[in-house]
Amino acid sequence: MIEEKGIFSGGEFCGHASCPGCGEKIILRHILDVLGRKTIIVCPAGCAAVTDGIFPHSISPVPFMHTPFDAVASCAAGVRAGLEMSGRSEVTVMVWAGDGATFDIGMGALSAIAERNENILYICYDNEAYMNTGIQRSSATPFGSWTTTTPRGRLKSEPKKDINFILASHKIPYIATASPAFIDDLREKVNKAKEITGLRFLHVLSPCPPGWKSDPKDSITLARLAVECNVFPLFEIENGERIRLSYRSQSLPVTEYLDMQGRFRYLSEEETETIQSRTDEYYKTLNSLHESEQPLRMTMRKE
Amino acid sequence: MSKFIVFKSLDDMPDIAVSKARMDWNKTGSWRSSTPRREDKTPPCNFNCPAGEDIRGYLDLLKHGKIKEAFELILQTNPMPLVCGRVCYHPCQSQCNRENFDAAIDIRLMEKFMGEWGLEDYTPPGLPSPGSKKAAVIGAGPSGLSAAYYLRREGVNVTLFDENEHPGGILYYGIPSYRLPNDLLKPELDRILQGIAFRSRKRFGRDFGIGELEKYDAVFLGTGAHKSKVMRINGEDLPGVKSGLDFLKKVNSGEKVFLDGKDVIVIGGGNTACDVARTAYRLGGNVSMMYRRTVAEMPAFAEEIEQLKSEPIKLEFLVAPSRIEKTGDGKLKNLYIRMKLGEPDESGRSRPVPVPGSEFEVMADIVFTAIGEDPDLSFFDSAGKSSGDFDFASVDKRLRDKLFVGGDILPNPRTVPHAVGSGRLAAEKILAFFDGEKIEQPKSIAVVAGPDDINLRYFVKVNLDKRRKNLYGGDGVIGEAQAIEEANRCFSCGVCYSCNNCYNFCPDMAVIKSSNGYQINLDYCKGCGICANECPCGSLRMDEAG
Numbered sequence: 076m077i078e079e080k081g082i083f084s085g086g087e088f089c090g091h092a093s094c095p096g097c098g099e100k101i102i103l104r105h106i107l108d109v110l111g112r113k114t115i116i117v118c119p120a121g122c123a124a125v126t127d128g129i130f131p132h133s134i135s136p137v138p139f140m141h142t143p144f145d146a147v148a149s150c151a152a153g154v155r156a157g158l159e160m161s162g163r164s165e166v167t168v169m170v171w172a173g174d175g176a177t178f179d180i181g182m183g184a185l186s187a188i189a190e191r192n193e194n195i196l197y198i199c200y201d202n203e204a205y206m207n208t209g210i211q212r213s214s215a216t217p218f219g220s221w222t223t224t225t226p227r228g229r230l231k232s233e234p235k236k237d238i239n240f241i242l243a244s245h246k247i248p249y250i251a252t253a254s255p256a257f258i259d260d261l262r263e264k265v266n267k268a269k270e271i272t273g274l275r276f277l278h279v280l281s282p283c284p285p286g287w288k289s290d291p292k293d294s295i296t297l298a299r300l301a302v303e304c305n306v307f308p309l310f311e312i313e314n315g316e317r318i319r320l321s322y323r324s325q326s327l328p329v330t331e332y333l334d335m336q337g338r339f340r341y342l343s344e345e346e347t348e349t350i351q352s353r354t355d356e357y358y359k360t361l362n363s364l365h366e367s368e369q370p371l372r373m374t375m376r377k378e
Numbered sequence: 379m380s381k382f383i384v385f386k387s388l389d390d391m392p393d394i395a396v397s398k399a400r401m402d403w404n405k406t407g408s409w410r411s412s413t414p415r416r417e418d419k420t421p422p423c424n425f426n427c428p429a430g431e432d433i434r435g436y437l438d439l440l441k442h443g444k445i446k447e448a449f450e451l452i453l454q455t456n457p458m459p460l461v462c463g464r465v466c467y468h469p470c471q472s473q474c475n476r477e478n479f480d481a482a483i484d485i486r487l488m489e490k491f492m493g494e495w496g497l498e499d500y501t502p503p504g505l506p507s508p509g510s511k512k513a514a515v516i517g518a519g520p521s522g523l524s525a526a527y528y529l530r531r532e533g534v535n536v537t538l539f540d541e542n543e544h545p546g547g548i549l550y551y552g553i554p555s556y557r558l559p560n561d562l563l564k565p566e567l568d569r570i571l572q573g574i575a576f577r578s579r580k581r582f583g584r585d586f587g588i589g590e591l592e593k594y595d596a597v598f599l600g601t602g603a604h605k606s607k608v609m610r611i612n613g614e615d616l617p618g619v620k621s622g623l624d625f626l627k628k629v630n631s632g633e634k635v636f637l638d639g640k641d642v643i644v645i646g647g648g649n650t651a652c653d654v655a656r657t658a659y660r661l662g663g664n665v666s667m668m669y670r671r672t673v674a675e676m677p678a679f680a681e682e683i684e685q686l687k688s689e690p691i692k693l694e695f696l697v698a699p700s701r702i703e704k705t706g707d708g709k710l711k712n713l714y715i716r717m718k719l720g721e722p723d724e725s726g727r728s729r730p731v732p733v734p735g736s737e738f739e740v741m742a743d744i745v746f747t748a749i750g751e752d753p754d755l756s757f758f759d760s761a762g763k764s765s766g767d768f769d770f771a772s773v774d775k776r777l778r779d780k781l782f783v784g785g786d787i788l789p790n791p792r793t794v795p796h797a798v799g800s801g802r803l804a805a806e807k808i809l810a811f812f813d814g815e816k817i818e819q820p821k822s823i824a825v826v827a828g829p830d831d832i833n834l835r836y837f838v839k840v841n842l843d844k845r846r847k848n849l850y851g852g853d854g855v856i857g858e859a860q861a862i863e864e865a866n867r868c869f870s871c872g873v874c875y876s877c878n879n880c881y882n883f884c885p886d887m888a889v890i891k892s893s894n895g896y897q898i899n900l901d902y903c904k905g906c907g908i909c910a911n912e913c914p915c916g917s918l919r920m921d922e923a924g
Contacts (some may be wrong), residue, residue: 086380088887089899090404095906102883131383133397141395256883292907295883299835317791
């Protein structure tokens with residue numbers, strides 16, 4: 076366990092506007108605690124931006140810069156360049172973006188900083204839809220999920236975008252997935268990413284009780300089951316080539332995870348089986364690549 | 379705390395949008411509709427320990443490698459972990475919530491390990507010098523030792539009387555050496571007896587009387603139950619018919635008893651009967667055991683029965699003796715009658731009823747009776763004991779007000795841990811009596827943590843084969859590493875063990891770590907319930923009332 080630094084000792088972080096049981100705030104808390112005060116958060120539109128505080132108030136113990144939805148990566152690159160020019164290269168520039176800004180709207184700019192291997196720690200809290208604006212589907216929304224734009228009868232028919240392997244193809248130094256239920260693993264990955272120069276991408280699953288139609292008390296249980304059911308496996312990719320599973324899951328049936336969430340209530344039996352078989356296939360592929368020396372194959376998922 | 383900032387004019391506004399203060403003026407606790415409460419429950423092991431040990435507590439210390447602290451925690455309620463690790467029937471372990479998950483923690487083995495550690499590696503802290511208060515403890519069995527130990531620890535001047543040469547009572551003279559070797563018992567007794575004046579061969583009522591007790595401020599009576607019950611049949615006073623308990627005492631005192639090739643009958647089905655039968659077998663006898671009910675009704679502990687069955691001892695159930703006669707060649711002719719089970723009696727067990735015309739005879743050289751023991755309170759003029767509880771009213775006035783009793787005289791189950799517990803309780807009562815107080819029975823009823831209180835997602839099943847090899851491969855002798863590994867399996871049922879989950883998983887930073895555990899900051903707690911849901915041991919609950 077990465078030791079606590081007590082960054083919030085002065086009453087920061089209390090009084091934010093996140094919903095009860097919000098995963099995003101649990102994750103951010105621990106990330107900031109590991110990164111410490113020499114950090115600048117660059118944050119696009121999204122839950123994190125609106126719940127951080129009401130102008131001129133903020134829960135953040137470090138500078139928190141709001142940016143347009145599509146421009147977070149570019150803005151972060153600008154902050155980085157400014158810091159370098161003023162000789163403050165020790166400061167970590169951290170992007171704190173949701174899945175909308177990462178998978179959809181800011182994807183172009185993200186690809187650009189990845190291609191240039193900018194020295195930025197990009198962390199995506201993935202709650203798998205545009206939750207802040209009212210649960211619209213994003214390209215991170217999983218197959219079979221209900222959202223207000225994929226209602227009953229028209230459930231999302233496309234699988235979740237495999238963002239990690241898209242970024243892996245950019246050959247950035249470090250990519251990792253994490254879950255707030257595995258706090259030690261999350262903190263260790265943040266700490267590891269902090270020490271690496273170049274673009275580091277962390278993809279963290281962030282349970283969202285209002286959007287997932289789940290009980291607020293179950294947020295951590297869901298974050299744990301997502302991993303244990305292989306829906307959200309924990310792994311690392313270094314230099315876009317070497318993949319390592321960070322946790323050997325219990326491979327529970329996906330229904331344990333799905334059944335606790337209202338957004339999966341309308342799944343047919345067939346669709347549930349599809350999710351199970353795709354999950355198995357994906358995990359099998361990850362396993363076969365685990366710690367192997369061969370370069371990654373680009374197509375990970377069978378459609 | 380930051381204040382809520384309101385800009386009154388354009389001049390107040392910063393040039394760029396920048397934060398000026400924190401958000402902690404926003405008391406999000408007002409969103410809450412249910413409230414987390416810290417509420418430690420009683421773990422089943424602690425609840426079921428007759429000696430009142432904090433088992434969960436010492437396993438938790440052991441887990442962190444704090445062996446000395448763990449040992450001292452045991453000593454707070456039980457001065458003889460080594461003895462109990464060997465002879466206790468461990469109700470703690472049979473009620474362990476882990477039993478249905480993979481396997482119960484082997485608490486007895488843990489206690490045995492702690493006891494052995496205590497003999498080798500523990501130096502007790504110095505005792506307080508004895509004060510003005512004097513207490514006499516009569517009987518150096520488990521209850522007397524326990525009472526004497528806890529009185530002496532608090533600075534009472536304690537004199538311990540016993541009719542035998544060695545202290546220990548039933549531990550020394552009753553329990554066979556294959557279960558509790560006297561050379562292991564001795565060092566533990568030495569530790570308990572530190573600072574205590576031990577008067578051996580002093581039997582109350584024979585070698586000293588109430589007159590001698592007048593100089594003591596309090597008297598503890600723990601003389602146990604040694605008088606064998608009579609069978610009320612013809613021939614039970616024949617020379618070859620003997621008390622099983624006396625036989626055990628003889629063997630344990632080191633007297634040579636030869637039973638080679640002799641036919642031995644043991645009558646009874648309790649722990650003493652088992653000990654007598656197994657001891658007689660070890661001395662070369664052909665042993666049969668006669669019990670009037672079936673194996674299911676045997677009052678002996680399940681483990682004793684298991685071990686008994688594994689030895690070549692003939693077990694006869696549903697038989698009761700009706701007569702014993704001496705034959706010409708010095709043998710004993712035993713007449714038995716077969717029984718069947720009838721209606722349940724006051725003990726809840728089925729009453730054995732004789733089957734008419736089913737008498738049969740068995741020849742034997744020696745018959746040991748072990749059908750139960752009664753306290754021998756003949757030192758009091760009147761019986762001293764009415765049915766059930768100890769009758770203080772019948773005790774001599776000079777003694778009555780300062781007399782405390784414990785151990786097998788009380789109507790408790792006759793076990794070592796019960797005796798230890800009652801001895802300690804009596805010591806507490808005596809100390810309160812010295813201070814002019816009285817101890818009331820606690821009124822609150824313990825809430826015992828059940829299997830449903832445990833969040834099993836936080837525990838991993840062990841490989842049972844590996845555990846078995848690890849724990850029992852060395853013939854029941856384990857080292858520090860194995861003990862710590864086993865202690866690590868403890869669920870800590872119902873009691874916070876500082877796992878940090880509630881603190882780590884709170885989205886609102888509303889769980890605060892403090893010196894006395896985690897506290898909830900209700901100013902900001904939104905009542906999501908993650909903390910209670912993710913508590914592995916069930917020490918937090920959500921209170922719907924807000």
